[in-house]
Amino acid sequence: MQKRYNPKEIEPKWQEIWDQTGTYTADLTSSKPKYLAMSMFNYPSGNGIHIGHAMNYTISDVKARFKRQQGYEAYHPVGWDAFGLPAENFAIKSGVSPQESMAKIIPGYHKQYKAMGWSNDWEKEIATHLPEYYKWTQWIFSEMFRHGLAYQASRMQWWCEKDNTVLANEQVIDGKCWRHDGLDDPLVEKKEIKQWFFKITEYADELLEATDALDWTDSVKLAQKNWIGKSKGAEIDFQVEGSEEKITVFTTRADTLFGATFLVLAPEHVLVDKLTCAEHKNEVEAYKKESQVKSELERQAQKDKTGVFTGAYAINPINKARIPIWIADYVLVGYGTGAIMAVPAHDERDHEFAKKFNLPIVRVVKNQAADDECSHEEGLMINSAEFNNLPSAEARENIVAALVNIGMASEKINYRMNDWSVSRQRYWGAPIPIIHCKKCGPVLLPDDQLPVIIPELDDFAPSGDGRSALARATDWLKVDCPNCGGPGERETDTLDTYICSSWYMFRYIDPRNQEKIFDSQLVNKWTPVDFYNGGDHATAHLLYARFIGHFFNKIGLIDNPEPFKQMLFNGKVTAADGSMFSKSKGNGVDPLEIIDQGYGADALRTYLMFAAPLELWIRWDPQGVPGAYRFLSRLWTLVQEYLEAPTTESSQDQATELKRIINKTTQKVTADLENNFYNTAIAACMKAVNDLYKQKAKSLAKSSAWKEALEAITALVAPFAPHMAEELWHELGHSTTVHKDSWPQVEKQYLHSDKLNIVIQINGKLRANIKVSSEATEEEVLDQAKQDSKVGSYLKDKTIKKTIYVPGKIVNFVV
RNA sequence: GCGGAUGUGGUGGAAUUGGUAGACACGCUAGCCUUAGGAGCUAGUGCCGCAAGGCGUGAAGGUUCAAGUCCUUUCAUCCGCACCA
Numbered sequence: 001m002q003k004r005y006n007p008k009e010i011e012p013k014w015q016e017i018w019d020q021t022g023t024y025t026a027d028l029t030s031s032k033p034k035y036l037a038m039s040m041f042n043y044p045s046g047n048g049i050h051i052g053h054a055m056n057y058t059i060s061d062v063k064a065r066f067k068r069q070q071g072y073e074a075y076h077p078v079g080w081d082a083f084g085l086p087a088e089n090f091a092i093k094s095g096v097s098p099q100e101s102m103a104k105i106i107p108g109y110h111k112q113y114k115a116m117g118w119s120n121d122w123e124k125e126i127a128t129h130l131p132e133y134y135k136w137t138q139w140i141f142s143e144m145f146r147h148g149l150a151y152q153a154s155r156m157q158w159w160c161e162k163d164n165t166v167l168a169n170e171q172v173i174d175g176k177c178w179r180h181d182g183l184d185d186p187l188v189e190k191k192e193i194k195q196w197f198f199k200i201t202e203y204a205d206e207l208l209e210a211t212d213a214l215d216w217t218d219s220v221k222l223a224q225k226n227w228i229g230k231s232k233g234a235e236i237d238f239q240v241e242g243s244e245e246k247i248t249v250f251t252t253r254a255d256t257l258f259g260a261t262f263l264v265l266a267p268e269h270v271l272v273d274k275l276t277c278a279e280h281k282n283e284v285e286a287y288k289k290e291s292q293v294k295s296e297l298e299r300q301a302q303k304d305k306t307g308v309f310t311g312a313y314a315i316n317p318i319n320k321a322r323i324p325i326w327i328a329d330y331v332l333v334g335y336g337t338g339a340i341m342a343v344p345a346h347d348e349r350d351h352e353f354a355k356k357f358n359l360p361i362v363r364v365v366k367n368q369a370a371d372d373e374c375s376h377e378e379g380l381m382i383n384s385a386e387f388n389n390l391p392s393a394e395a396r397e398n399i400v401a402a403l404v405n406i407g408m409a410s411e412k413i414n415y416r417m418n419d420w421s422v423s424r425q426r427y428w429g430a431p432i433p434i435i436h437c438k439k440c441g442p443v444l445l446p447d448d449q450l451p452v453i454i455p456e457l458d459d460f461a462p463s464g465d466g467r468s469a470l471a472r473a474t475d476w477l478k479v480d481c482p483n484c485g486g487p488g489e490r491e492t493d494t495l496d497t498y499i500c501s502s503w504y505m506f507r508y509i510d511p512r513n514q515e516k517i518f519d520s521q522l523v524n525k526w527t528p529v530d531f532y533n534g535g536d537h538a539t540a541h542l543l544y545a546r547f548i549g550h551f552f553n554k555i556g557l558i559d560n561p562e563p564f565k566q567m568l569f570n571g572k573v574t575a576a577d578g579s580m581f582s583k584s585k586g587n588g589v590d591p592l593e594i595i596d597q598g599y600g601a602d603a604l605r606t607y608l609m610f611a612a613p614l615e616l617w618i619r620w621d622p623q624g625v626p627g628a629y630r631f632l633s634r635l636w637t638l639v640q641e642y643l644e645a646p647t648t649e650s651s652q653d654q655a656t657e658l659k660r661i662i663n664k665t666t667q668k669v670t671a672d673l674e675n676n677f678y679n680t681a682i683a684a685c686m687k688a689v690n691d692l693y694k695q696k697a698k699s700l701a702k703s704s705a706w707k708e709a710l711e712a713i714t715a716l717v718a719p720f721a722p723h724m725a726e727e728l729w730h731e732l733g734h735s736t737t738v739h740k741d742s743w744p745q746v747e748k749q750y751l752h753s754d755k756l757n758i759v760i761q762i763n764g765k766l767r768a769n770i771k772v773s774s775e776a777t778e779e780e781v782l783d784q785a786k787q788d789s790k791v792g793s794y795l796k797d798k799t800i801k802k803t804i805y806v807p808g809k810i811v812n813f814v815v
Numbered sequence: 816g817c818g819g820a821u822g823u824g825g826u827g828g829a830a831u832u833g834g835u836a837g838a839c840a841c842g843c844u845a846g847c848c849u850u851a852g853g854a855g856c857u858a859g860u861g862c863c864g865c866a867a868g869g870c871g872u873g874a875a876g877g878u879u880c881a882a883g884u885c886c887u888u889u890c891a892u893c894c895g896c897a898c899c900a
Binding site for chain 2: 250415597621
């Protein structure tokens with residue numbers, strides 16, 4: 001009696017055995033070649049995993065399993081990104097400490113991860129909220145501080161009223177807090193706050209330079225570059241008329257300097273008050289106020305340019321022209337110098353402004369555009385004195401050079417990226433290891449006093465004065481200054497959780513090290529991460545992780561500055577109608593429910609990997625998992641039938657045919673898994689099973705040929721359906737696991753059959769198909785083609801003008 | 816607005832350097848079988864046509880013996896950035 005394919009039985013069984021025998025425990029000191037595959041780690045919430053997690057982790061799991069079967073020492077780590085607002089907000093509401101709720105939530109995730117059949121190494125599990133981990137997050141802050149890369153500054157920061165906390169630029173989406181972006185949620189505002197920063201801008205250039213060489217999804221590389229936003233230009237000084245002050249502007253188009261007919265300062269620019277004439281004071285003050293309360297969203301939504309005249313004039317250094325100075329909020333204080341030279345003939349924004357306020361427009365570049373149009377296109381210079389008739393690029397160089405000579409300009413590179421704001425006024429994060437001393441200022445806590453443990457509290461809400469709940473922990477707060485011994489107070493800011501997640505891949509390699517952040521030799525052996533994937537964080541997380549990598553490299557901790565060798569930005573899963581799954585809509589798909597329905601994790605995994613290329617978003621298809629189940633079931637049944645078949649050898653013909661099926665498939669699946677084409681790898685396995693069924697119809701025997709074929713196909717599907725493959729592998733007579741060193745080798749002699757199919761075209765249209773021997777010469781093939789009756793009827797009464805022969809593929813007769 | 820993609824059956828998607836368009840799967844149709852199941856097996860399934868044949872990869876041109884693939888123009892959809900000077 002054959003056993004039916006019943007995942008409910010075999011999946012838990014093998015999960016238990018793998019766990020007990022440590023099948024997926026990576027030996028980090030192994031002499032085998034290493035392979036590190038991982039997905040972005042998870043933030044544990046009360047909701048458990050959803051179908052998006054199932055997608056992400058299955059992708060890296062398949063990769064790890066494939067490599068493990070190929071004979072690599074593969075490591076598929078697991079960890080938890082446990083700090084952050086949701087746990088804290090829950091704590092504020094419920095009074096249950098985040099430490100406590102994490103301790104409850106995480107074990108639930110263990111069960112779910114195991115139920116999905118992911119080959120995680122649980123011995124090396126990490127969690128960012130544990131002191132053994134955040135000790136080193138704090139240490140990174142200390143190292144940054146010691147290297148002059150951490151500093152404190154007052155900045156206008158985005159402030160979310162709902163969370164009472166500062167937001168990073170990337171946490172502001174369409175003018176709203178990323179966690180409160182609903183219709184009813186308020187727009188964020190700016191507030192002046194003292195913040196800690198990491199000087200990531202110091203690494204901007206090297207991060208940018210290194211981007212091209214990365215084996216990453218192109219869109220992510222591009223996003224990284226845009227984020228850094230390098231632009232080459234010049235800073236040019238404009239003397240303020242009747243004053244010692246100079247206004248410095250940044251421009252990438254110094255060639256258009258003769259067309260600069262006014263200057264515009266950001267309303268927040270430091271010189272505004274100084275410049276403004278008495279009779280314009282009221283107007284300017286009013287405008288400044290107005291733009292301060294104006295939210296980012298309003299500023300972006302507003303179509304019209306606004307601004308006011310200061311009453312002051314500046315002198316254009318190239319032609320001594322006297323030009324008015326305006327302020328307008330379309331100039332941003334945070335970029336460049338916060339001031340621009342306006343060239344309305346060649347910049348759309350300046351053009352719009354000039355039109356509205358009747359300012360002069362002088363054209364200095366001759367290009368395709370009509371005379372009254374604004375165009376930023378380059379061309380030959382006009383109205384530019386001695387620079388006339390030069391192409392833009394050359395004029396640009398010459399003008400800057402001329403100004404540099406008289407000390408009125410310098411070449412300058414600007415970045416859109418700002419320094420990384422790393423402090424948060426929150427409880428649930430790693431405390432910043434700084435003591436504030438009245439006498440010594442901010443003093444770094446000595447390393448031997450790390451970690452700074454988060455004190456237990458009853459109330460986790462921010463203190464309300466802009467500081468975190470830690471300000472309430474008075475015993476914890478008061479300490480002696482490590483420098484002078486006088487009274488001091490601990491920093492109450494905690495570190496941005498992006499810091500925790502920017503170095504975890506290194507800690508995976510040495511998770512229990514008490515002495516050091518990690519053993520460099522071991523980390524050098526195991527990093528960069530060979531394969532990394534995720535469906536979020538194309539900019540911030542990846543850029544920060546790269547920054548930390550480059551920093552670690554600079555301070556001699558690691559050899560390779562780039563942490564992720566390959567990065568795949570995978571798609572997500574949406575509802576059937578294309579909308580996002582969400583709890584509030586109640587349209588979510590729970591992976592565990594699918595498993596429990598009886599389809600099993602293997603079918604779910606196979607469907608997710610088969611539905612589309614990994615980069616594409618897929619729409620949840622309720623028929624998909626049953627379809628994958630059917631495929632697995634067919635393979636299962638085939639093996640069961642084999643086990644009951646009579647023991648006899650297969651014919652030579654069939655043995656060869658089985659070899660061909662298997663070798664062709666092995667080659668395809670191996671290449672596809674290497675290149676992350678999982679969907680076509682599965683398709684190839686399906687095709688192979690279909691082909692094996694055709695062979696079965698001819699004859700099925702418990703022969704060595706069949707055994708070999710079934711073992712091979714079992715090994716090939718093992719990365720996708722690990723439980724079923726393991727069960728079949730053992731049924732086929734193995735006592736060791738299929739998940740190590742089982743990948744079939746390609747025997748090249750079986751890749752081609754001795755007969756080739758040649759397509760015959762007449763004038764490029766398909767007319768016939770012929771079978772020829774693989775050894776046939778061109779002449780023989782053409783002869784045979786002409787003899788084909790169908791071809792003959794087309795060639796009758798015609799002369800062949802031209803014959804094209806593509807060996808082994810096609811013959812085209814042109815008549 | 817700028818940048819990046821992507822347009823292929825009823826559906827998801829396949830197609831080395833230009834060389835049999837639609838692999839594989841879902842769905843559908845028919846037949847078989849049965850322990851009547853969430854079955855299974857076999858065959859069929861781009862469109863028009865009884866057939867021969869013709870037409871087909873968003874649209875229109877072009878290059879070529881041959882175009883989903885290359886070139887030009889154009890339309891549509893999606894994503895990222897968004898007053899970055």
